[in-house]
Amino acid sequence: xxxxxxxxxxxxSQLPTALRDVVAQKGPQGDHVRVSPGVARAKSxxxxxxxxxxxxxxxxxxxxxLIATGEAYNGLIFVMVTTRMLRKVPFLGVxxxxxxxxxCGFLHTILGVSSSAISLHQSGMLELAWxxxxxxxAMVANVALTGATFTSLSRLGNEPPFTASFASxxxxxxxxLELMPPAWLPDVNAHLAPxxxxxxxxxxxxxxxxxxxxxxxxxxxxxxAGDTLAAPFALVCxxxxxxxPLLAAAQWILRGARFARRFHRVQARRRAIASMALGxxxxxxxxxxxxxxxxxxxxxxxxFWLACLLGVVWESLLSTFNVLGRMRGALMWALYxxx
Numbered sequence: 001x002x003x004x005x006x007x008x009x010x011x012x013s014q015l016p017t018a019l020r021d022v023v024a025q026k027g028p029q030g031d032h033v034r035v036s037p038g039v040a041r042a043k044s045x046x047x048x049x050x051x052x053x054x055x056x057x058x059x060x061x062x063x064x065x066l067i068a069t070g071e072a073y074n075g076l077i078f079v080m081v082t083t084r085m086l087r088k089v090p091f092l093g094v095x096x097x098x099x100x101x102x103x104c105g106f107l108h109t110i111l112g113v114s115s116s117a118i119s120l121h122q123s124g125m126l127e128l129a130w131x132x133x134x135x136x137x138a139m140v141a142n143v144a145l146t147g148a149t150f151t152s153l154s155r156l157g158n159e160p161p162f163t164a165s166f167a168s169x170x171x172x173x174x175x176x177l178e179l180m181p182p183a184w185l186p187d188v189n190a191h192l193a194p195x196x197x198x199x200x201x202x203x204x205x206x207x208x209x210x211x212x213x214x215x216x217x218x219x220x221x222x223x224x225a226g227d228t229l230a231a232p233f234a235l236v237c238x239x240x241x242x243x244x245p246l247l248a249a250a251q252w253i254l255r256g257a258r259f260a261r262r263f264h265r266v267q268a269r270r271r272a273i274a275s276m277a278l279g280x281x282x283x284x285x286x287x288x289x290x291x292x293x294x295x296x297x298x299x300x301x302x303x304f305w306l307a308c309l310l311g312v313v314w315e316s317l318l319s320t321f322n323v324l325g326r327m328r329g330a331l332m333w334a335l336y337x338x339x
Contacts, residue, residue: 040153040154041094041154041159042093042094043153043154044150044153044154045091045092045093045094045096045097045150046091047153048097048146048149048150048153049089049091049092049097050083050086050087051146051149051332052097052100052101052143052146052162053086053089053100054082054083054086055139055142055143055146055335056100056101056104056143057082057086057104058082059108059111059135060111061081061082063111093271095270095271095274095275095278096274097162098160098162098165098252098274098278099165099274099277099278101143101162101163101165101166101169102165102166102168102169102172102278102281103169104166104169105165105166105167105168105169105170105172105173105308106169106170106172106173107169108130108136108139108166108169108170109130109170109173109205109301109304110128110130110173110199111128111130126196126197126198127198127199127200128197128198128199128200129199129200130202130205130300130301131205131300132300132303132304136304136307137307138335140163140166140307140308140311141311141314141335142332142335143162143163143166143311143315144161144162144163144311144312144314144315144318145315145318145323145331145332145335146162146332147159147161147162147163147315147318147319148315148318148319148321148323149323149324150162151319152319152321152322152323152324153324158251159319160247160248160251160252160278161244161248161312161315161316161319162315163308163311163312163314163315164244164245164248164282164285164312165248165278165281165282166308166311167245167285167305167308167309167311167312168245168278168281168282168284168285169281170301170304170305170308171281171284171285171288171289171305172281172284172285173301174206174208174288174301174302174305175284175288177202177206178206185199185201185202202301204299205299205300205301206299206301206302207298207299207302208292208293208296208298208299208302209293209296209297209298221233221234221237221294221295222295230295231295233295234294234295237294238289238290238292238294240313241289241306241309241310241312241313242286242289242290244312244313244316245282245285245286245289245309245312246282246286248282248312249278249279249282249283249285249286250279252275252276252278252279252282253275253276253279253282253283255271255275255279256271256272256273256274256275256276256278256279259271259272259275260272260276289309294306
């Protein structure tokens with residue numbers, strides 16, 4: 001009922017018109033303002049929390065039942081159970097939802113299960129292996145649409161994208177794989193052996209072009225622009241992908257600094273820690289993108305991360321429109337079915 005009333009009124013607030021208000025993350029001032037920016041963020045996050053958690057947790061429940069029972073079930077079977085459970089989740093707030101997106105981005109390429117892995121599990125061992133599929137594209141699209149819904153509800157015009165937080169989780173996963181010692185996988189699989197679960201090798205899918213390795217034959221940009229224009233073309237595209245994640249990281253750090261001024265309060269302390277954590281993950285993502293070799297051959301996981309960064313741009317574009325309405329509900333359901 002609340003969601004339908006908000007959709008009819010066009011959002012909880014009105015878009016700021018002054019450029020300085022957009023940069024400062026402030027809503028418009030005056031009698032025409034429905035609610036304050038802080039209240040708009042809180043109410044909007046409360047309205048989209050269920051949609052965010054429903055999409056992010058759908059791949060988890062089938063995996064848990066597969067490990068527990070040895071049988072594979074479609075995620076739609078658990079809709080009735082998960083909806084009741086997720087509606088009882090306490091209010092997470094804006095920072096909590098972004099932390100959930102980052103955590104699911106980190107786990108997204110870890111908890112993948114293929115059909116061949118299911119058949120192998122029936123013989124006694126479940127291999128967790130991630131492979132790029134349509135479900136990954138649907139996940140990014142779902143997170144982007146939910147972020148655009150949040151912006152349409154709050155009407156503040158300048159919010160950190162949900163897909164940027166999801167992409168920062170994927171970037172953190174890439175950095176963790178590169179920093180871990182080579183012997184980490186056998187050690188982890190040895191501890192998981194009693195549960196008949198093991199992780200598949202990820203060297204091939206997580207490899208990225210660096211230190212001159214993987215760029216000899218060139219990549220997409222050299223194929224598109226040739227040897228002469230490939231490097232400038234890749235640099236321009238990198239700057240294009242870098243803008244919004246850099247802005248999101250700066251916004252989280254700025255919010256964390258603001259909440260840190262009231263660090264003696266419990267709620268402000270929690271929000272400051274969460275905002276700083278998101279800012280640090282965003283800064284790590286920006287650093288990885290700065291040293292990332294676009295004009296080269298990369299594995300499936302780095303390419304999926306780039307797709308997530310393109311999803312940030314798409315969410316930003318969707319956020320300029322009012323996506324509230326029946327079409328949004330139909331798209332959300334279709335994307336959920338594809339997950």
